[in-house]
Amino acid sequence: MPVTQTRYAIDPATAKTLDTGQLRDHFHVGGLFAAGQIKLVYSHYDRLILGSAVPAGAALTLDHMAETGTANFLERREMAVLNIGETGTVSVDGADHSLDNGEVLYIGMGAGAVTFSGAGRFYILSAPAHQTYPTTLIKLSDARRVEMGAKETANERVIIQFLHPDVCQSCQLLMGYTQFAEGSVWNTMPAHVHDRRMEAYLYFGMPEDSRVFHLMGEPSETRHIVMANEEAVISPPWSIHSGAGTSSYTFCWAMAGDNVDFTDMDMVPMGDLR
Numbered sequence: 568m569p570v571t572q573t574r575y576a577i578d579p580a581t582a583k584t585l586d587t588g589q590l591r592d593h594f595h596v597g598g599l600f601a602a603g604q605i606k607l608v609y610s611h612y613d614r615l616i617l618g619s620a621v622p623a624g625a626a627l628t629l630d631h632m633a634e635t636g637t638a639n640f641l642e643r644r645e646m647a648v649l650n651i652g653e654t655g656t657v658s659v660d661g662a663d664h665s666l667d668n669g670e671v672l673y674i675g676m677g678a679g680a681v682t683f684s685g686a687g688r689f690y691i692l693s694a695p696a697h698q699t700y701p702t703t704l705i706k707l708s709d710a711r712r713v714e715m716g717a718k719e720t721a722n723e724r725v726i727i728q729f730l731h732p733d734v735c736q737s738c739q740l741l742m743g744y745t746q747f748a749e750g751s752v753w754n755t756m757p758a759h760v761h762d763r764r765m766e767a768y769l770y771f772g773m774p775e776d777s778r779v780f781h782l783m784g785e786p787s788e789t790r791h792i793v794m795a796n797e798e799a800v801i802s803p804p805w806s807i808h809s810g811a812g813t814s815s816y817t818f819c820w821a822m823a824g825d826n827v828d829f830t831d832m833d834m835v836p837m838g839d840l841r
């Protein structure tokens with residue numbers, strides 16, 4: 568059985584009254600990637616579920632989560648699995664998919680139970696779905712690469728898009744990860760919001776003592792959450808999501824909501840940030 572928890576959606580007026588601990592209780596997700604466990608967080612923002620599976624030698628099967636109210640987890644949902652560990656296997660619908668580090672498996676609605684095995688450290692994302700699309704292994708060479716930023720602004724990076732309409736079809740999940748050039752640490756500044764899509768970040772590939780200061784909140788009311796390696800953060804639709812690290816890092820971004828248009832962002836003019 569997966570270890571589960573629920574995070575409720577709150578409005579920005581409530582969010583701005585929260586202190587550090589309360590902000591973390593709502594938005595920060597720690598304790599993922601525990602060996603021998605599937606851990607899942609059910610967010611009420613667009614009902615995105617995020618979590619982890621670390622088989623560590625013994626196979627782990629995800630078939631049911633009470634929070635979805637369905638007999639099978641994928642009955643009315645789609646899923647993406649990113650392997651941030653060594654090569655591992657994800658078995659679904661009678662097929663074994665071998666995922667190397669940095670590869671993504673899209674699993675369509677109705678595919679049934681999902682079994683994780685091998686040396687993988689699997690990051691799991693799932694959103695409600697309305698139709699099934701083929702389960703697809705997406706290799707790094709299949710993904711779409713968007714170069715962004717510059718060294719001078721410490722934000723030289725490549726956005727690698729896996730669940731994107733040009734790469735792999737999905738109902739509402741959009742996901743990929745962003746890698747920095749050495750010395751670059753700033754993600755998504757100038758910042759943006761997209762009130763029609765929520766987003767979740769997983770920060771990984773960081774040295775143990777490194778931290779990312781993740782920025783959130785309405786543009787006129789920003790807060791920060793201090794993130795360590797392999798920790799996730801839920802970004803409400805009304806919130807900016809940006810950050811700077813004490814070293815370079817990789818972060819997986821994932822979105823769910825009303826459209827799958829990656830470029831549909833409302834950029835925040837620098838003068839509006841508070």
Ligand SMILES: O=C[C@H](O)[C@@H](O)CC(=O)C(=O)O
Nearest residue numbers: 724726745754755808820832
């Ligand atoms: O809506 C898009 C998301 O916030 C991220 O994809 C941004 C990102 O990866 C980056 O700028 O590096």
Ligand SMILES: [Zn+2]
Nearest residue numbers: 759761766808
């Ligand atoms: Zn965004």
